[in-house]
Amino acid sequence: MAATRLFLRASPVKCSLTGLTGGVHSSLGLTLLKLSPACTAKPQAQRRHAAHFTYHPEPAPSQYGPTQKMNLFQSVTSALDNTLAGDPTAVIFGEDVAFGGVFRCTVGLRDKYGKDRVFNTPLCEQGIVGFGIGAAAAGATAIAEIQFADYIYPAFDQIVNEAAKYRYRSGNMFDCGKLTIRSPWGCVGHGSIYHSQCPEAFFTHCPGIKIVVPRGPVQAKGLLLSCIADQNPCIFFEPKILYRAAVEQVPTEAYQIPLSQAEVLQEGSDLTLVAWGTQVHVLKEVAAMAQEKLGVSCELIDLRTILPWDTETVCKSVVKTGRLLISHEAPVTGGFAAEISSTVQTYESTWIFKFPPQPHKKVTARESKYLSLYFALF
């Protein structure tokens, strides 16, 4: 595991609690953030750094009824199954969804619910989303799939100009709230430039839509069902690397996890870690290592909904710990960490810290194009 490996390689740093009150380049910060392989003195060009992590399934939720072992794509299928069963107006469409989808998220649905409810579209993202907006505006629960988040850009105009502003510009007379767009998202190791992107930051600049990224199967099903039920157009990004890697006991019945609520996965007192999607699991390991090696207690928050995001939870946490580290796969400049960072800094209560103010640290993807070989370094 890249994180563990690099952490051990860094020179051991003595870190007492008082040491944490150090200046800007606190030893904790330096040690923790020396995760980037580029920091190592000699670039080891020939070794493949696999930046993988171990997925630890969460305990099965008991309050939603009987559970079944599912991975991420199966939990998505289950959510869609529940939706099609419960809502007669629900339709699913996208490229290749009929046979089950390139990631098998829609397997069996066409056979079960018919070809007029689960159907393929031609290769036209702009058309898919535009069509979805229209269907939603007319009253159907439209669930559109964009095959990879990297292909969402032709639909950008439709999402930002049409979907997001429909309710507002019609004075609430029309809306496309029944639209949900699902898309595989994020690094997968071999995806290179066009099968690995995380475009959530582009869309956060647009009021009127909601953006959600789950971290695992239980979360995915609940959040997806919430998105479908939500009266606003939602974009649901599914971390593709977790499709098979994340396996959990997922409730078979329909259930919802509220949107715009971040989840504190682990309480801590020294540092707040914020992430979403795959990166949550990387930071889980980081938090464990920090505790073990440095005696640092980290509070880990999964943002879950990126837009509108839960400012309360994050800011309250920073008030408690005094430090914030945000990690995401997308590039640094203009990435969503910048927004979180600036909001936290302007949040009044965060001006009063337990420790002296620390600049927020962002650990993100390199400011470079994806190099297929070194992809795993992200």
Add this chain to the structure above:
Amino acid sequence: MFTLVTERENPTFEKIISPIIDVPPSPALITVKSPIINPSPSPAQLTPAVANSMVVSARTYADFTPQATFDIKKCDLHKLEEGPPLQAVLTREEGLQYYRTMQTIRRMELKADQLYKQKIIRGFCHLYDGQEACAVGIETGINLSDHLITAYRAHGYTLTRGGTVREIMAELTGRRGGIAKGKGGSMHMYTKHFYGGNGIVGAQVPLGAGVALACKYLGNNEICVCLYGDGAANQGQIFETYNMASLWKLPCIFICENNKYGMGTSVERAAASTDYYKRGDFIPGLRLDGMDVLCVREATKFAAEHCRSGKGPILMELQTYRYHGHSMSDPGVSYRTREEIQEVRSKSDPISMLKDRMLSNNMASVEELKEIDVEVRKEIEDAAQFATTDPEPPLDDLCNHIFYNDPPMEVRGTNPWTKLKSVS
């Protein structure tokens, strides 16, 4: 081994070879790299020198027919009064060249398949076997100085446009000897006047129109061949491009390689009208058999003539077939039957078709063609060996060429303390 001497410009691939490669190309490779596809001058245009050299070679293979005329299928026409000729002249040299190139593409793709399964090539890999006649036929219909742009199924075109097998395979394995220095991969290969290799479906078509505009603006009598598939034919930007190209009479040949399946979706299930050659509406179109290299060549010549005479864009639909699945992660049999693939292989394989034509007209011997096969195999083996052993690009290369910047620029790494250098 006979090397064709023509009066055309030297192939530009020599300029593309990365200076990083230490190993000079072996003489054997140079022979193969000699003008792969160049329409040989018709007998009337032969200078005495060239004619003599042809005579010299003919003496060696005195039994063979120097050239023959073949009937080719008539093209379906849209908004055209007449189409390409119904007969094509093939000389022995041309035939051997086409055979060699198509066989090289075929073997290269099969080798890539093998290397992919051994996990030496990773990522995405879209193979071109079955469609060789398209790449080779198109190249023979245009000049090396013309421009070409295609989608991600680009290995064949990289070769016909001047790339070498070594560079292509090294790019597939992501090594520094690759044609894009190991940073592009399977979908992003480029040579002079070949604009790739594009991952996003349909996005390359407006680009191609732009290139055509540059040709018209610069007045250099060059054209741009703009390829896309049957899946991409339903993208909105294609229609926007048709409109612009037609409005401004750009010298652009739009070519739809219809291999019947857009990934896993058959054309009937994706398109309201599967007459892709008519989809240009106001743009004249031709539909032809993309498995017959002579058919493709004649049609491309016809289309190039149309564009160069200032009549504006033209659309061609090549009906072809791919044997492999969409990419290496697609077995290719869940949406079509093995029998269908087998049928196409046995009845319409482009290489077999050319081979049969040449053998039945006594233009080549079985041994000669076998010899070419052996040479091609050797070339591919050498290239695969190179591709496997060449080192990966250095880590310093990671951030290069993001922007164009004169003094090197500092690029932020994954955290504020790592600064990487970006040189351009």
